Amino acid sequence: MTIDNIDKELMPKHIAIIMDGNRRWAKEKGLDPKIGHKAGAETLEKIASFANNIGLKYLTVYAFSTENWKRTKEEVGALMILLEKYLDKFLNKESLRNIKIRVLGDIEGLNNNLKESVDKIVEKSKNNTGLTLNIAFNYGGRAEIVKAVKNISNNVKNNLIDIDEINEELITNNLYTVDEPDPDLLIRPGGELRISNFLLWQLAYTEFLFIDKYWPDFSEEDLLNAINIFEKRNRKFGGK
Secondary structure: OOHHHOOOOOOOOEEEEEOOOHHHHHHHOOOOHHHHHHHHHHHHHHHHHHHHHOOOOEEEEEEEEHHHHHOOHHHHHHHHHHHHHHHHHHHOOHHHHHOEEEEEOOHHHOOHHHHHHHHHHHHHHOOOOOOEEEEEEEEOHHHHHHHHHHHHHHHHHOOOOOHHHOOHHHHHOOOOOOOOOOOOEEEEOOOOOOOOOOOOOOOOOOEEEEOOOOHHHOOHHHHHHHHHHHHOOOOOOOOO
């Protein structure tokens, strides 16, 4: 499939990707896991740029989960440094190619240098009108829902809202992805067949596509093929 074959009317507005397989990619090549994560970051930059060029509105990627803290201290530290360098690299690119960067997750759980990098990139890119790139970092779907419930409960407690006002829209408006459409398509490279606590609320009617290829090997052609598969699916949203 080529860019010219994309049906803009059927093209997804929001694609989510679980960037899986960096460590296994490195292991199979006899490399340090840090090299795999670096290769994964380079793939993300390539795919984000391509997604922006073809007119995708939203791309949400799973970079670091709340469960990833269980990995070795060395690997976690390397991932923190990698994200900081990645954001700083984007920050220094002229106008970020009009890409808007958002970071979804518990930013307060990150070190000061990384938090500063996050704040800078979010602030600099906030008025960009191209692709919105959501980087889920220190993110967990259940934790996101718990946070939303706490926010809503606090508003009920303080008589800001009535309990009868709680509905799906209110919960949606208390998630990290507020003001964004739910993903139309979830892509998971790496061969695993699960969603791993990612966007649990938002994926209710998302189309899934699992690919037996590690994330560092994911290409622009793979993204186009995924879009082509999506455009051929019949989405019923619970109807006939």
